[in-house]
Each structure stands twice: as structure tokens, then as C-alpha cells.
Amino acid sequence: MFKPRLKPLDTYAASRSLKHGIRLLCCAFCLLFISNSAAQEQASTEQLRFVTTNSEFTLLHEMGHLLIHELQLPVLGREEDAADQLGFMGLFLIHDRQQTPDFPLRLLDVADYWRLEWQNAKDSEEQIQAWDNHALDEQRFYNIACLAYGSDPKNLEWIIEMTGLPEERAFYCQDEYEQAKYAAFWFREHFKRSHDTPIQHRIKVIYDAPPHHLDGGSELLEKVEASGELEAIAERASSFFELPRNLTLRLASCGAPDSWYNTKTGELTLCYERIAHFRKLARQLPRLNAKP
Secondary structure, three states, rough: OOOOOOOOOOOOOHHHHHHHHHHHHHHHHHHHHHHHHHOOOOOHHHHHHHHHHHHHHHHHHHHHHHHHHHHOOOOOOOOHHHHHHHHHHHHHHHOOOOOOOOHHHHHHHHHHHHHHHOOOOOOOHHHHOOOOOOHHHHHHHHHHHHHHHHOOOOOOOHHHHOOOHHHHHHOOHHHHHHEEEEEEEHHHHHHEEOOOOOOOOOOOEOOOOOOOOOOOOOHHHHHHHHHOOHHHHHHHHHHHHHHOOOOOEEEEOOOOEEEEEEEEOOEEEHHHHHHHEEEEEEOOOHHOOOOO
């Protein structure tokens, strides 16, 4: 479960607002790993980028679920696959490729997250089964790797080697990316709120206390609340789309590294533990821990 949020591109100012909001939020999440734990281990720039990018992708993926259900978007195939694609396209909307030289590495970070989930041993109850509504972790890895390569085949051919993406799949990746891009922009144009329609419903932000075992959790909560960036994100979604009811975005302790959108209550939950999970996985990725 994951959710993307598309940001309005009607004006340059609106684009910068959403981009700035998600970036500051995820930078605040990074404090979780460089505050109290800094005395024990200083996270590398590459590890922090991995954590930040996958936090962004998670938020965008779950926002995708929210929009699919609340706006009754047409979905062919599995909703989780559609949310992954919305989350991926959302990364393009919040990052200016000309101003973010490491953007291709961010795409690789998302793919490698799914590689790690696929290759790490799991208990039987944690394993994704073939009948599940989620794709297998291995499939999600190759799907994201394909979209990443397909976004710029001329300059990102190295992604094929880095991910082991088979040439038989890579041949169609540009078409897959263009298809996802078209769908995302079609959705944005057809479901945006008209300027003469007043905002009737909004997304409310709620902060739960972080778990006691999470190093730097209290400082994280304080900084996220003080920044007001979750509120800015909720406001942008509320103003850009004509939502049918009031909704909730909750930062919570869940007891597990998870995130989800509850269609009955209209609540999007992002768990502190999921951010901590990203940090744990970043330590396992060899390319992020190479000795200089």
C-alpha cells in the first residue's frame, strides 16, 4: 500500500509549493537518523537520499490510492500497480530534473528498495503470495526499473546494467513510461477543480506521538509540526482537486513499517516505522555503503 500525489502545474508558484512541501517533510524525516543516532553512526549522503526518496514515493503512492477512491478514477488492472505508477510519475512532478542532478539515482533508489524487499528473507506471513492484490516484490522492482530506464533511454542506459533489467523488457520501457506519463497528465487535466468552484472539503493533518523506541522521534515530530509542510501538502491536494468529503492525513506509530489509505474512514496513514525501515535497508545496499 502506497500513495502518490500529483501536484498541480497550473503555475510555477504552485509547482514549487508542492515540491517544497514534500522535500521539507522528508528532510524532517531524515532528522530521525541524524539526530540522536548521529553519535553512533553518521548516515551518508547517499543513504539519506535513499530514505528521503522512498519516503516521497510512499507518500505519493498512498495519495494515489486516496485520489483513485475519492475521485473515482478509472483503473484497469490492479490498483496497487496504478498507485505505483502514480507514485513514480509524482517523483517527476516534485523534482526538477534540470535542478536535481542526482534524479536518476533517486529513481534507482526506489527500484533498489523493491530489490531489497524481494531478496531479503521474510517470514511466511510477510511474504507476498501470487494471489495477492500487490505484485510480487520482484515484479515491482523490475516495473520501477523499467519506468526509470524508459524515462530517458538515451542517457539512462546504465540503469539496465545496474538493475539487471533484461533487454527483452527494456526494449518496451520507453513505451511503458510514455503510457504512464500520458495517463497521469490526463488524470490531472480531467479531475482538477475548476477555478470558479469553491473548495468544499479539505484534508486535515493529525500527528500521533512517535513510538518511544524510535531515536529522535520527539524531535522529528516537533520539527515536522513546526514546518507546517504536511499541512501545505494537504492544502495543495484540497485546492487542486474537488474532493467529495473531508479526509485525514495522519502521521502515526503503527507497530510495523507500513502505510495505507482507509477508504471507509478517508484516512491516509504514514507510519514512523516505515521511515525507520528505509534507514535499515539503506545500510544493506552495497552501492550506498562503498568505501571511498
